[in-house]
Amino acid sequence: MIDFELTGKQAQVKELVHQFAMGVIRPMSLQADKDHRIPDDFMERMVAMRTMMSVGEVPQEYGGEGAGIGATPDKKGKTQKNRFAMIAAEEMAWGDISVLLSLPGPGLGGPPVQFTGTPEQRERFFSVFKKEGLHWGAYGLTEPGAGSDVAGIKTSCKKDGKHWILNGRKCFITNGGRADWVVIFATVDPIQGRAGHRAFVVEKGTPGFSCGKIEEKMGIRASETAELVLEDVRVPDENLLGGEEHYLKGKEGFxxxxxxxxxxxxxxxxxxxxxxxxxxxxxxxxxxxxxxxxxxxxxxxxxxxxxxxxxxxxxxxxxxxxxxxxxxxxxxxxxxxxxxxxxxxxxxxxxxxxxxxxxxxxxxxxxxxxxxxxxxxxxxxxxxxxxxxxxxxxxxxxxxxxxxxx
Ligand SMILES: Cc1cc2nc3c(=O)[nH]c(=O)nc-3n(C[C@H](O)[C@H](O)[C@H](O)COP(=O)(O)OP(=O)(O)OC[C@H]3O[C@@H](n4cnc5c(N)ncnc54)[C@H](O)[C@@H]3O)c2cc1C
Missing domain, CATH: 1.20.140.10 (Butyryl-CoA Dehydrogenase, subunit A, domain 3)
Known part of the structure; x- marks a missing residue:
């Protein structure tokens, strides 16, 4: 049965995050919108305060806060972590949405690594967020000509020994330009549709992988939205999420x-x-x-x-x-x-x-x-x-x- 009454702890989290949103985030919201960016020192303060309330979270087993602060298991062993995350996220967005979308963390790149990655891949890619400094992940699915029609992606991946060669363009990628790694969805053959999809983690600095234009947008202006270019990018087998066998089952990449x-x-x-x-x-x-x-x-x-x-x-x-x-x-x-x-x-x-x-x-x-x-x-x-x-x-x-x- 659904119970909509906040528990004592949930009410506490809501109040705490609200005070934070009102006192720290809201005062810088208009300036960040005007400047089209959130200052690094503000981000550093957020990281120091462990405000990892970005849309995707570093799971607790890899040293992060996990989605939902305060979400400890109840008597039945259930964590209510999604409910906690909802309560905190509403308050953060009340403060400023661009700040929330720009917070360091894996962002939307987190779920594919978490759900499809091997334990070794999860450890390798999430451990980036334990390091000093500001670190982001991103999710690269959309292409010019393939937004809603996800099955129609054209970014290609071709096997070459122990590597894959990726070619294509991704657009409108949140935090794409500054991300330490991006989950890039590509296809072995567009004719195969969903069955041809593969998910790779492409790391910043890989030769041929670059950031194109940063979009000028009507809204959420302080949140970075980037174009990504892949020109003969060599990605090792180890960065194919889940490994090759995973995709033999059919539409696993999709x-x-x-x-x-x-x-x-x-x-x-x-x-x-x-x-x-x-x-x-x-x-x-x-x-x-x-x-x-x-x-x-x-x-x-x-x-x-x-x-x-x-x-x-x-x-x-x-x-x-x-x-x-x-x-x-x-x-x-x-x-x-x-x-x-x-x-x-x-x-x-x-x-x-x-x-x-x-x-x-x-x-x-x-x-x-x-x-x-x-x-x-x-x-x-x-x-x-x-x-x-x-x-x-x-x-x-x-x-x-x-x-x-x-
Ligand atoms: C600020 C911002 C951040 C983003 N961040 C990311 C990101 O991090 N990673 C990422 O991969 N993508 C990202 N996107 C891309 C976003 O997911 C796409 O814009 C979205 O999926 C829509 O695709 P499209 O813009 O190509 O529109 P289109 O797919 O071209 O759609 C145009 C219009 O046609 C309609 N339409 C399309 N197909 C159908 C259909 N079958 N039936 C009825 N109507 C239809 C759509 O609803 C829409 O109204 C971001 C976009 C924005 C604006």
């Missing part, structure tokens, strides 16, 4: 790419909800100061209704995210519920941020102010990690599959 999303989609959904809540909190205070306290006028009734709608959308989004997280903690397959949370929360958050601008009138459009920034930041939540349309395809396929005799 599955390595997709499995990432079961864990990341509810997380991305709650991040959007965190931004929506930030916009709601800000607007609610604006309404209270400018209308309720200063000049109560009939228009207030309309504003109050809009505020009520905003709050309703935020709470519904959070409940869907928590359900998907609860299922993951219980070991119940959650692909449908993860996609439902992602599809719903993204649209709900866009509506909330748009309403926030509307309520604030011209002030809502002022450049380099919070509400304008959140309005720009939120759009990508209906695009990355699978667009809204793709989520609907996932949901409908699962619904039909669940029908008897289908």
């Amino acid at each position: 599955m390595a790419a997709m499995k990432t999303f079961d864990s990341s989609r509810p997380m991305v959904a709650i991040l959007g909800t965190g931004i929506a809540r930030a916009a709601y909190d800000y607007t609610r205070d604006f309404v209270r100061e400018n209308y309720v306290l200063a000049r109560p006028i009939p228009r207030y009734a309309q504003l109050a209704t809009t505020l009520a709608d905003m709050k309703r959308l935020i709470d519904a989004s959070r409940l869907m995210c928590w359900r998907a997280a609860w299922m993951a903690d219980e070991g119940v397959p959650n692909a449908k519920e993860a996609s439902m949370a992602k599809a719903y929360a993204a649209k709900a958050a866009m509506k909330v941020c748009s309403d926030a601008v509307q309520i604030m009138g011209a002030h809502g459009l002022e450049q380099h102010q919070f509400v304008e920034k959140w309005y720009r930041d939120i759009k990508v939540f209906d695009i990355f990690e699978g667009t809204g349309q793709i989520q609907r395809i996932v949901i409908s396929k699962r619904i039909l599959r669940e029908m008897p005799n289908f």
Whole structure:
């Protein structure tokens, strides 16, 4: 049975992270957006404080915090780590989304290494994050011409003795330019579709592997989004995730790419909800100061209704995210519920941020102010990690599959 009441420890984590987001992250949010970067000394402080709340975590067995601070096993031996991670992530996104996406750590590259890598590969690639300094991992799937159509990737991999030769281009890769390593998805033969996919870890500095342009974006500007170029990149056999036998089973390379999303989609959904809540909190205070306290006028009734709608959308989004997280903690397959949370929360958050601008009138459009920034930041939540349309395809396929005799 799902219980939505926060435990004492969860409430403590929520309060702690909220104070941190309010006192440390929010004050630098607008400047980072203006500069299109988060200063290194700020990142170093975050690492020193062990704030490893990036979207992908270094698992505890490899010296990291693991997803979900404070997620120690309960009486039944279950950790609730996804629920803890949800609570903390919403508060961090409330502070600033680009900071969260830029935090050192494996990022989205973590899940394929964790799920598909051999124990030796996990140790080798996660141990990077134990070293001094700032270290990132990244996830390289998208290509020009292959975004939603994941099966259509063209980056090629050809066997050459004890190496593979990779050629191709990846685009829109979060933290791609500064990552110590990137999980690159390539194909032995595009005709084979999903069965041809292989997942490699390509390390920074490998000859032929370079960073192309850094994208200028409408939103989440302080989060790095990079193009990656692979020209005759020689990658040793040991960097093929899971080893060659792993791929003889069929679509294992493709599955390595997709499995990432079961864990990341509810997380991305709650991040959007965190931004929506930030916009709601800000607007609610604006309404209270400018209308309720200063000049109560009939228009207030309309504003109050809009505020009520905003709050309703935020709470519904959070409940869907928590359900998907609860299922993951219980070991119940959650692909449908993860996609439902992602599809719903993204649209709900866009509506909330748009309403926030509307309520604030011209002030809502002022450049380099919070509400304008959140309005720009939120759009990508209906695009990355699978667009809204793709989520609907996932949901409908699962619904039909669940029908008897289908
Ligand atoms: C800021 C940012 C960060 C990103 N980070 C990463 C990253 O770290 N790693 C990575 O690999 N990728 C990353 N991406 C890429 C992202 O995952 C893709 O942008 C996304 O999958 C959509 O692909 P696309 O942009 O090529 O759009 P397209 O696939 O070209 O889609 C265009 C439109 O067509 C619709 N559409 C496409 N196919 C269908 C269909 N079958 N049915 C109905 N509608 C359809 C889409 O929903 C969309 O509205 C990032 C993108 C952004 C913007």
